[in-house]
Amino acid sequence: MQTLRRKDILGLEEMSAEEITLILETARSMREIMQRKIKKVPTLRGRTVLNLFYEPSTRTKASFELAQKYMSADSVSVAGTSSSLVKGETLKDTVRNVEVMGIECVIMRHPVSGSAYYLARNVEASVINAGDGMHEHPTQGLLDMFTILDKKGRLEELKVTIVGDIRHSRVARSNIWGLQKMGAEVVVSGPPTLMPPDLEAFGIKYCPCLEDAVDGADVVMALRLQKERQEGGLFPTLREYAEIYGLTSQSIAKAKDDLLIMHPGPINRGVEISSELADSNRSVVLEQVTGGVAIRMALLYLLMGGVKEE
Amino acid sequence: MTTLLIKGGRVVDSFSNFDGQADLLIKDGVIEALEKGLKPPSGSETIDAQDLIVMPGLIDMHVHLRDPGYEYKEDIITGSRAAAAGGFTAIAAMANTDPVCDNPTTIHYVLERAGNAAVNVYPIGALTKGLEGKEMAELGRMKNAGAIAFSDDGRPVVNGTIMRNAMQYAAGLDALVIAHEEDLDLAAKGMMHEGSVSSVLGLRGIPASSEEAMLARDLMLLKTTGARLHIAHVSTAGSVQLIRRAKAEGLTVTAEVTPHHLLLTDRAVKNSGYNTNTKVKPPLRSEQDRQALWEGLLDGTIDAIASDHAPHHTDDKDVEFDFAPFGIAGLETTLPLLLDELFSGRIKGLTLSLLVDKMSTAPARILGLNGGALQPGSAADVTIVDPKRSFIVNPETWHSKSRNTPFAGRQLSGAPVWTIVGGSVVMKEGVIAEQE
Structure with missing residues (x-):
C-alpha cells in the first residue's frame, strides 16, 4: 500500500486530492477492522502516541484514543487542566519533554490558530492537528468526506451547503478545502457577521438566504453555534438564529430528496437543527462519529505504520 | 576635538x-x-x-528602547548601539516603559543613560499619565526636562475630549504630539490584518477601519486645536487618503511609515507558517495598502520613514501566535532594506535624495533638531x-x-x-x- 509522504497532518488546504483519496481508501479498510468481533490489529504495537488536548473534547479525543487502541499503539493522554500549561510551561518545553520519553506522534488540540504548525516545527515527532483555533480540523473534514462518500458513492459534483458560523469554524475551513479538492461544490449560508471577511479567498459561494442556499443540495452541514458569539454582538438571540438559520424540514424544502444532514457535534437541538431532523433517517450524525475512528486509524497507519516498519 | x-x-x-x-x-x-x-x-x-x-546622519523618530523596566528585551545602551550599527545618529524613544516616561524624573533618567549611549537619544514623554488616557501628563515640565515630543504610542488616546485637550495644550507649548491611531474596539482581539489571509489562517482580523476611524477623529480635532500632529506608523490606503486630504486643507499634520509596512504584506504571515515575527501593530496590510504607502511616501503625503523598533526577547516570541507580543525590531535593517529597494530599481521614483529626506531631513524638521543637513554650522x-x-x-x-525580524x-x-x-x-x- 502507498504511504503519505509527509511528516504531519496540519490541514487540508495543503493536501492534494491524491493524498485525501489515499486516506479515505485506507479508512475503508480500517472500518472493516472495527466491524470485527476482536477489534485489534498489531500494526502499531510498540509505537507511542501522545494525545495533547489544550481544549476540552469528548468525541475527537475518544475517537483518537480508540483508534490507537484498535491499532495496538501505546498512548498517553494529557488534558489541558492537568497539563503543565497551567504551571506556566511553554508548549515547546512540554512537548520536548514528552518527546524524549519516546513519543513518535503527537495529536494536538489547541485554542490558538497555527499552533499545530508551531508544534510541527519544533518536534521531530509527527503531528496530527486535532483542531487549532479557528484554522483547521483536518480529521473532521476527512471523516465528513468519508461519510459523504460512503452514502453517496462519490464526492465529485455534489452540492454541499455549510450553514452557520463559518467565520470561527475550523470544521468549516477543513471541509471547504477538502470538498473542493475532491470536486464538490461548496455553498455557505448564515448571517453576514458570521462569515469570514473576503470569502472569495476560499473559492466558495455565499448565499445569505438559507432556503436558497440549500436549493438542490446533496448535503447540508450545520455547524455548532457558540453562545459567546451572541455575547460578542454578532447576532441578536438564539431564537432569532434558530428561526432564520436553523435547519428545519421547511427551511431545507428545496434540497434534493436524498439530502444528507450532517453536524460535527455537539448539537444544540432546536438551534442549528431541529430535533426532528437530527433524529431523522436523513441525518448521518452518528455515522460521522464511526467514520471518525476509521479516519484516525488510517492516519496513524499512514504516518507511523507504513514508513517506519522495522 | x-x-x-x-x-x-x-x-x-x-x-x-x-x-x-x-x-x-x-x-x-x-x-x-x-x-x-x-x-x-x-x-x-x-x-x-x-x-x-x-549623507546627513539618519534620525529614527520612533523606537522602543524598553528602558526602564524591560531591560531583558533592550536597554538604552544596546538600543543605541543597534542604531549606530544601522546608520542612525539619533533616535527618539517612546514612553511605554515601566515606569512610564510620563514625568520629568524619568525623562532625566533616560537622558542620563543616554549620556553613555552610542548615538543621540531623545526621550518622548507620555501624553497622558501612565498611558491611561485619563489625565494629561505634565507636558510642560517634561518639555523643560528635555522631552522632544509627546505620545501614548502603543495605545491610542481613547477619549476624544482628552485627546482634544492634550492637543490644544501641547499647541501652547509648541510641542509635537505623536498619535498612535487605533480604535481598540474595532481592533478587538485581532492578530493580523483583516482580509482574505486572516480568514484562511483563522486568525482574528484587525480591520483597516480601526486605524482610519481614529485617524479621522484626530484630523478633525486638529482643525480647531492648532497642534502639530504627527501620525505614527501609517499602514492603510485609507489613512494615506485621509492625510493627503488633510494636508491639502492646510492642516499641520505629518506622518511616518515603517519599512515593514512598505516591504511586506499580510501574506508574510501565511508564507512564514504563522511566524510570530510577522505579528506587529499596525498589522502588515494588503498589497493594495502597501502600494498606497509607497505612493504616499513618494508624493509627500508621508514625510518620514521610522523603524518602530519594537524589540522582544526570543522567549516572548517563541510561542503560539496568539500568545506572542506585537512588534518587529528594525534598527539594524531599516536602512539596508530601503537601500536595497532603491538600488534594485523596484520602486519607480525612489531616489537617494528622497530617501535621505525621509530618514534624516524630514525627521529633523518634524522634531525640531539641529540635524538632517550637511551645511556649515x-x-x-x-x-x-x-x-x-x-x-x-x-x-x-x-x-x-532582540532578534525579532521577519527579514x-x-x-x-x-x-x-x-x-x-x-x-x-x-x-x-x-x-x-x-x-x-
Missing part, C-alpha cells in the same frame, strides 16, 4: 538639494565646510569615501553608506538584544559603513566604538 575630513564621497544632502562629489570637513563637532577638493588641515583624520555615499552627524556592500540579514549578529535570511545590497555623531566615529564597518 579632532578635525575630520571625509574625502571623495558622493554627498547627498536633501536639506540643500545637493547630490554630487564633494568633501566634508568637520571641526569641533560641527560641519565646517562642504566643498570640492578640500585639503586636510594638519592634524586631521581623513576618511576615504571614494565609492561611498555620504550643522551638527556633525553623518552616515556613510557603501552601496556595493551585500549581506544576508542575520539577527544573531545584531547589537540589539532574517534576506539578501540585501547597500549598508552603512560609518556612523559619525557630533564629529566622532561611533561605528566603523559594523564595529561600535566603545564609550569612554
Whole structure:
C-alpha cells in the first residue's frame, strides 16, 4: 500500500486530492477492522502516541484514543487542566519533554490558530492537528468526506451547503478545502457577521438566504453555534438564529430528496437543527462519529505504520 | 576635538538639494565646510569615501528602547548601539516603559543613560499619565526636562475630549504630539490584518477601519486645536487618503511609515507558517495598502520613514501566535532594506535624495533638531553608506538584544559603513566604538 509522504497532518488546504483519496481508501479498510468481533490489529504495537488536548473534547479525543487502541499503539493522554500549561510551561518545553520519553506522534488540540504548525516545527515527532483555533480540523473534514462518500458513492459534483458560523469554524475551513479538492461544490449560508471577511479567498459561494442556499443540495452541514458569539454582538438571540438559520424540514424544502444532514457535534437541538431532523433517517450524525475512528486509524497507519516498519 | 575630513564621497544632502562629489570637513563637532577638493588641515583624520555615499546622519523618530523596566528585551545602551550599527545618529524613544516616561524624573533618567549611549537619544514623554488616557501628563515640565515630543504610542488616546485637550495644550507649548491611531474596539482581539489571509489562517482580523476611524477623529480635532500632529506608523490606503486630504486643507499634520509596512504584506504571515515575527501593530496590510504607502511616501503625503523598533526577547516570541507580543525590531535593517529597494530599481521614483529626506531631513524638521543637513554650522552627524556592500540579514549578529525580524535570511545590497555623531566615529564597518 502507498504511504503519505509527509511528516504531519496540519490541514487540508495543503493536501492534494491524491493524498485525501489515499486516506479515505485506507479508512475503508480500517472500518472493516472495527466491524470485527476482536477489534485489534498489531500494526502499531510498540509505537507511542501522545494525545495533547489544550481544549476540552469528548468525541475527537475518544475517537483518537480508540483508534490507537484498535491499532495496538501505546498512548498517553494529557488534558489541558492537568497539563503543565497551567504551571506556566511553554508548549515547546512540554512537548520536548514528552518527546524524549519516546513519543513518535503527537495529536494536538489547541485554542490558538497555527499552533499545530508551531508544534510541527519544533518536534521531530509527527503531528496530527486535532483542531487549532479557528484554522483547521483536518480529521473532521476527512471523516465528513468519508461519510459523504460512503452514502453517496462519490464526492465529485455534489452540492454541499455549510450553514452557520463559518467565520470561527475550523470544521468549516477543513471541509471547504477538502470538498473542493475532491470536486464538490461548496455553498455557505448564515448571517453576514458570521462569515469570514473576503470569502472569495476560499473559492466558495455565499448565499445569505438559507432556503436558497440549500436549493438542490446533496448535503447540508450545520455547524455548532457558540453562545459567546451572541455575547460578542454578532447576532441578536438564539431564537432569532434558530428561526432564520436553523435547519428545519421547511427551511431545507428545496434540497434534493436524498439530502444528507450532517453536524460535527455537539448539537444544540432546536438551534442549528431541529430535533426532528437530527433524529431523522436523513441525518448521518452518528455515522460521522464511526467514520471518525476509521479516519484516525488510517492516519496513524499512514504516518507511523507504513514508513517506519522495522 | 579632532578635525575630520571625509574625502571623495558622493554627498547627498536633501536639506540643500545637493547630490554630487564633494568633501566634508568637520571641526569641533560641527560641519565646517562642504566643498570640492578640500585639503586636510594638519592634524586631521581623513576618511576615504571614494565609492561611498555620504549623507546627513539618519534620525529614527520612533523606537522602543524598553528602558526602564524591560531591560531583558533592550536597554538604552544596546538600543543605541543597534542604531549606530544601522546608520542612525539619533533616535527618539517612546514612553511605554515601566515606569512610564510620563514625568520629568524619568525623562532625566533616560537622558542620563543616554549620556553613555552610542548615538543621540531623545526621550518622548507620555501624553497622558501612565498611558491611561485619563489625565494629561505634565507636558510642560517634561518639555523643560528635555522631552522632544509627546505620545501614548502603543495605545491610542481613547477619549476624544482628552485627546482634544492634550492637543490644544501641547499647541501652547509648541510641542509635537505623536498619535498612535487605533480604535481598540474595532481592533478587538485581532492578530493580523483583516482580509482574505486572516480568514484562511483563522486568525482574528484587525480591520483597516480601526486605524482610519481614529485617524479621522484626530484630523478633525486638529482643525480647531492648532497642534502639530504627527501620525505614527501609517499602514492603510485609507489613512494615506485621509492625510493627503488633510494636508491639502492646510492642516499641520505629518506622518511616518515603517519599512515593514512598505516591504511586506499580510501574506508574510501565511508564507512564514504563522511566524510570530510577522505579528506587529499596525498589522502588515494588503498589497493594495502597501502600494498606497509607497505612493504616499513618494508624493509627500508621508514625510518620514521610522523603524518602530519594537524589540522582544526570543522567549516572548517563541510561542503560539496568539500568545506572542506585537512588534518587529528594525534598527539594524531599516536602512539596508530601503537601500536595497532603491538600488534594485523596484520602486519607480525612489531616489537617494528622497530617501535621505525621509530618514534624516524630514525627521529633523518634524522634531525640531539641529540635524538632517550637511551645511556649515550643522551638527556633525553623518552616515556613510557603501552601496556595493551585500549581506544576508542575520539577527544573531545584531547589537540589539532582540532578534525579532521577519527579514532574517534576506539578501540585501547597500549598508552603512560609518556612523559619525557630533564629529566622532561611533561605528566603523559594523564595529561600535566603545564609550569612554
